[in-house]
Amino acid sequence: MTVNETSHHEQFMTEAIKLGHSNIQSANGGPFGAVIVKNGKIIGRGSNKVTSSNDPTAHAEIVAIREACKELDSFQLDGCDIYSSCEPCPMCLGAIYWARPARLFFAATREDAAVAGFDDSYVYNQIPLPVSKRDIITVQMMRKSAVEVFVEWVKSEKKIPY
Secondary structure, three states, X not given: OOHHHHHXXXXXXXHHHHHHHHXXXXXXXXXXXXXXXXXXXXXXXXXXXXXXXXXXOOOHHHHXXXXXXXXXXXXXXXXXXXXEEEOOOHHHHHHHHHHOOOEEEEEEOHHHHHHOOOOOHHHHHHOOOOHHHOOOOOOOOOHHHHHHHHHHHHHOOOOOOO
16 A cells, blocks of 8 residues: 555554544443545445444444445445454444445454453354354244245346346
């Protein structure tokens, strides 16, 4: 990266970190912030709102993705960069991959977050386990009926692939 590019990235990461910091003052949720940038302009901002909204999915990255997609009128973030004050948790990382931005930048690591009481290692460790070995009882049922819906999707001329 050139000096100018580094300065550019630092500006957006600073904004993400500021969002996390101000979230402590407002007590809306955890100390996390994220911004989404397209063509040098912030198009989405998010801070953690888990406790204020009683929504376990209201992480900074998810909030920012929702705002940016609304701004773009698109379900994908083509050509966008995401700046997160912390390495995304498994849920946010999954959402980021689904949104398909060009790049992801993060500041603090998941280990830093764990020291502050936000330990994602449990979730990371559960994901690769066979369904029968996970801590949350998980039961597969009615597969045939569900697969029929997928067959209909494949045949549909109204679908918008993503």
